[in-house]
Amino acid sequence: MRALEVRRLGLVPYADGLELQRALVEDRRANRIPDTLLLLQHPHVVTIGVKKEGRSHIIATPEQLESRGVEVFETGRGGDVTYHGPGQIVGYPILDLNPDRRDVHKYVRDLEEVMVRVCAAYGLTAGRIKGLSGTWIGDAKIGAIGVRISRWITSHGFAFNVATDVDFFNLIVPCGIADRGVTSLAEQLGRQPALPDVEDRFVEQFAAVFDRKLAAVTPA
Amino acid sequence: MATPVVMPQMGESIAEGTIVRWIKKVGDTVDRDEPLFEISTDKVDAEIPSPAAGVLTAIQVKEGETVPVNSVVATIGAAGEVAAPAPASANGATRTSEKADAAKASEKADATGTPGPAVAAPKPPDTEDSTALPAAGHALSAAELRQKSSPLVRKIAKEHNVDITQIPGSGIGGRVTKHDILGYIDNGGSKQARPAAAPAVARPPVEPPHPPQPVQRFATDEVVPMSVMRKKIAEHMVVSRRTSAHVYSVFEVDYSRVDQIRKAKKDEYQRMGAKLTYTSFIAKVVVDALRRHRIVNASIDGENIVFRNEINLGIAVALDNGLIVPVVKGAGERNILGLSKAIQDVADRARAKKLNPDEVHGGTFTITNPGNFGAQFGLPIINQPQVAILGVGTIEKRPVVIDDMIGIRLMGYLTLGYDHRLIDGAVADQFMADVKKGIENFDASQA
Numbered sequence: 001m002r003a004l005e006v007r008r009l010g011l012v013p014y015a016d017g018l019e020l021q022r023a024l025v026e027d028r029r030a031n032r033i034p035d036t037l038l039l040l041q042h043p044h045v046v047t048i049g050v051k052k053e054g055r056s057h058i059i060a061t062p063e064q065l066e067s068r069g070v071e072v073f074e075t076g077r078g079g080d081v082t083y084h085g086p087g088q089i090v091g092y093p094i095l096d097l098n099p100d101r102r103d104v105h106k107y108v109r110d111l112e113e114v115m116v117r118v119c120a121a122y123g124l125t126a127g128r129i130k131g132l133s134g135t136w137i138g139d140a141k142i143g144a145i146g147v148r149i150s151r152w153i154t155s156h157g158f159a160f161n162v163a164t165d166v167d168f169f170n171l172i173v174p175c176g177i178a179d180r181g182v183t184s185l186a187e188q189l190g191r192q193p194a195l196p197d198v199e200d201r202f203v204e205q206f207a208a209v210f211d212r213k214l215a216a217v218t219p220a
Numbered sequence: 221m222a223t224p225v226v227m228p229q230m231g232e233s234i235a236e237g238t239i240v241r242w243i244k245k246v247g248d249t250v251d252r253d254e255p256l257f258e259i260s261t262d263k264v265d266a267e268i269p270s271p272a273a274g275v276l277t278a279i280q281v282k283e284g285e286t287v288p289v290n291s292v293v294a295t296i297g298a299a300g301e302v303a304a305p306a307p308a309s310a311n312g313a314t315r316t317s318e319k320a321d322a323a324k325a326s327e328k329a330d331a332t333g334t335p336g337p338a339v340a341a342p343k344p345p346d347t348e349d350s351t352a353l354p355a356a357g358h359a360l361s362a363a364e365l366r367q368k369s370s371p372l373v374r375k376i377a378k379e380h381n382v383d384i385t386q387i388p389g390s391g392i393g394g395r396v397t398k399h400d401i402l403g404y405i406d407n408g409g410s411k412q413a414r415p416a417a418a419p420a421v422a423r424p425p426v427e428p429p430h431p432p433q434p435v436q437r438f439a440t441d442e443v444v445p446m447s448v449m450r451k452k453i454a455e456h457m458v459v460s461r462r463t464s465a466h467v468y469s470v471f472e473v474d475y476s477r478v479d480q481i482r483k484a485k486k487d488e489y490q491r492m493g494a495k496l497t498y499t500s501f502i503a504k505v506v507v508d509a510l511r512r513h514r515i516v517n518a519s520i521d522g523e524n525i526v527f528r529n530e531i532n533l534g535i536a537v538a539l540d541n542g543l544i545v546p547v548v549k550g551a552g553e554r555n556i557l558g559l560s561k562a563i564q565d566v567a568d569r570a571r572a573k574k575l576n577p578d579e580v581h582g583g584t585f586t587i588t589n590p591g592n593f594g595a596q597f598g599l600p601i602i603n604q605p606q607v608a609i610l611g612v613g614t615i616e617k618r619p620v621v622i623d624d625m626i627g628i629r630l631m632g633y634l635t636l637g638y639d640h641r642l643i644d645g646a647v648a649d650q651f652m653a654d655v656k657k658g659i660e661n662f663d664a665s666q667a
Contacts, residue, residue: 050240050258050265056526076258078265103231104264149230150255150267 002035004212006203008196008219009040014073014084017042017092021155024094028153034215037206038092039199042084044070046172049079049146057081057173065171077156079133079146081172087163087184089198095210097152108133108145110209111158115143117205118160118198124188132180135160140183141174160202161185163192223272225256225294227287230266238286239293240265244276250296257293272296449542460604464639468599471652474660475615475630481667492557496667498615499535500560502634503587504666505658506610507531507551507559510585513651517584519605520642534583534603535563537570538592545603546570547583556667591615597633607642610655611635 012020017040027033046065048055057080058065058072065072070083084090091114097107112128115135119126119142126137135143143160161184169182186192207214227237237259244256256270270276277297281287437443446454478501489496510517510531519526531552534545546566551559569575585606590598591614598611613633620629634655638648 050260056521056524062529076265078260103234104266105231105233107231108264147264148266149264151253151269 001211001213003215004207004210005034005036005215006206006217007036007038008199008217009038011086012040012042014042014045014047014071017090018073018075021092021094025150025153025155028094028096029151033094035096035210035212036094037203038090038094039202040090040092041086041088041195042090044068044083044085044168045073046070046081046083047073047075047077047146048081049075049077055081058171059173060171068168068171070168070171075146075156077146077148079144080174082144082146082159082174083168083172084159085164085168087161087165087186087195089160089162089195089202090157091160091202091206092157093154093206093210095154097149097154102152104147104149107149107154108147111145111147112143114202114205114209115158115160117209118201119185121201121205122185122189122193124185136180137183137188140181142183142185142188144174160198162195162198222277222298223274223296224292225271225296227259227281227289227291227293228268229289230259230264234289236286236288239281239283241283242279243267244270246276246279248276250274250276270296274298447541449539449544453542456604457601460601463604464602464607465641466599466602466637467640467645467648469636469638469645469648469652470597471634471636471656473632473634473656474620475632478659478662479630481662481664484664485667489557489560494557494560495564496556496560497563498632499563499587499589499612500556501659501662501667502610502612502655503533503535503548503551503559503563504556505655505662506585506587507533507554508658509651509654511552512654513647515643515647516608516638516651518607518642519584520607520639521605525642528584530584532582532584533559533563534586534606535566536586536588536600536603537567539571544570544575544580545583545586545588546575546579547581549579549582586610587612591632597635599635600637602637602639607639608648608651609637611637 009020017038020038024033024036024038028036046058048058060068060070062072070085091111093111095101097103101107109128112133112135116126116128119135119137124137126135126142128134129136133145134141143158145158146156148155161182163186164182164184166182166184166187174182185198203214203217206212227239230237239257240260241258242256243258244250244254250256250270250273252271252273253269255267256276258265258267260266274296275298276294278295279293280295281291281293287293475498478498482496482498482501486496494500514527515525517528517531519528530550533548533551535548536543536545546569548554548559548562548566551562554562566575566579569579583603583606586600586603586609588598588600588609589612590600591612594614597613600609600611602609611634613635615630615632617628618631619626620631621627622629634652636648636652
């Protein structure tokens with residue numbers, strides 16, 4: 001069984017997160033590090049994926065974004081536009097999918113599976129909606145996915161709303177999907193679970209779904 | 221040996237992929253496993269490495285196109301092999317051999333009795349390509365040839381009921397390009413209903429929407445292939461006319477004030493390394509007006525309106541054998557000095573052919589200057605995906621009525637060509653009235 005290292009990084013500015021991922025992808029390719037899962041939070045930021053229509057899915061004007069302290073980034077991940085902010089667990093798996101997991105759809109389904117299982121750990125039934133990536137509770141998205149794969153090394157990943165102020169999603173059309181809402185674990189549970197606890201669930205379920213042995217986990 | 225690069229299968233359930241970006245250009249040297257292009261499927265963006273070391277000799281699938289897995293998207297030639305001719309500098313020798321390949325391929329297709337389309341496609345009309353070339357050596361099979369065509373070409377072929385294998389391809393390795401197939405159809409490829417043996421007498425029973433007009437050649441004609449730039453201009457212009465509902469509004473503008481300011485400040489600008497021209501003033505006024513009339517600085521994307529918050533001003537520059545529209549990025553943030561310098565810079569480099577490729581993209585509005593040679597006004601075609609273009613007519617002294625007297629003023633016409641899908645006449649005219657006012661009352665402190 002392959003090893004998995006988990007690094008919990010706390011609050012990381014989006015640009016630093018990009019830079020770190022870039023470096024780790026190179027390290028992973030050169031086999032200097034094992035498969036690694038980064039768990040972190042970002043300050044308020046709106047990011048746009050490679051779909052070129054993404055920018056038109058930002059509803060707010062630059063002034064509105066600025067007044068709320070929201071940065072905008074164009075990134076090399078797949079997918080449309082999304083929002084990251086405090087209260088959201090962002091997971092960036094840096095995995096080598098060689099040689100046995102070389103299937104991008106399977107990879108996305110596996111990330112969804114991790115989030116479905118974390119919801120289940122809190123007694124919530126989450127699922128998929130055909131044709132729409134991400135993890136959904138009813139008609140509302142609780143976890144979003146946007147992935148980059150470079151020669152089968154993964155980066156970017158998922159964003160899971162724990163206690164996200166979902167009001168911020170009103171600045172955009174999340175993932176370019178206009179007719180569905182966004183929810184969070186706190187909204188579903190009616191209480192606010194501690195982020196480190198939710199991260200613990202992620203570490204367990206990620207290792208289980210991806211069949212990895214936990215080598216090192218940064219304590220919360 | 222050329223190595224074909226195919227759209228990789230990125231997963232069991234994945235049947236196709238979209239190329240979002242070419243990391244390498246034709247002519248670039250690549251190492252094996254060096255990132256070559258990026259594809260996008262579902263929520264995943266993937267960087268695809270080169271399968272071989274060598275030179276990228278051809279890109280068959282453009283950015284934004286979606287093709288089935290295992291389709292050939294590019295070709296890697298051996299290192300040291302001559303790269304495909306760069307678009308601007310056609311290489312005669314290479315062309316000839318490509319044509320030969322294509323002809324061979326089509327002959328081979330005939331010989332092997334490839335099932336013809338429902339309506340028999342005649343051999344292409346008498347062009348040099350299809351005659352006098354001996355069938356020899358290896359030829360591509362019809363299937364190979366078809367696979368080497370882009371999905372667009374295959375789609376056109378299907379729509380027009382044309383057998384691609386019957387068309388001499390001018391692309392790399394005899395690949396049939398969009399131009400080839402459109403040219404073929406225009407040149408009679410779609411006259412299949414007519415018996416192949418009949419000379420060009422009877423009209424085809426069913427006329428296509430744009431009846432092909434074969435050009436009758438006179439003995440003294442000189443026939444020259446279009447340059448790549450010419451072909452691109454031709455394509456862009458026709459696409460734009462088909463895309464936008466062009467409407468025009470013409471305003472007459474008094475430049476007398478601007479001319480005074482120009483004369484007063486010209487030398488000062490020259491000392492700062494800038495040329496203060498009428499275009500500088502027009503650009504400044506237009507940028508200010510675009511900020512107030514955002515719909516003119518916009519694009520249509522499907523059913524959405526994209527309002528641009530950046531103003532990137534395209535400036536049409538006439539070249540010896542064509543036209544190019546370099547873009548002054550961030551024009552909204554420049555004062556008239558900055559605009560003058562930037563316009564001069566891109567225009568100079570356009571003429572010297574020293575523009576970077578990204579400097580002709582990303583424009584949000586274009587100014588063109590048909591008046592340079594004396595035209596009173598022009599009716600320019602919109603530069604897609606923009607929605608409006610300003611044509612500047614010649615500026616000259618004219619008699620005008622001022623306070624019931626006739627005076628001599630420096631006058632010129634400005635034309636706005638706009639896309640009526642998005643911009644209504646009243647809106648266009650308000651924009652133009654704003655531009656006219658801006659020029660006629662130009663604030664001297666801004667220059």
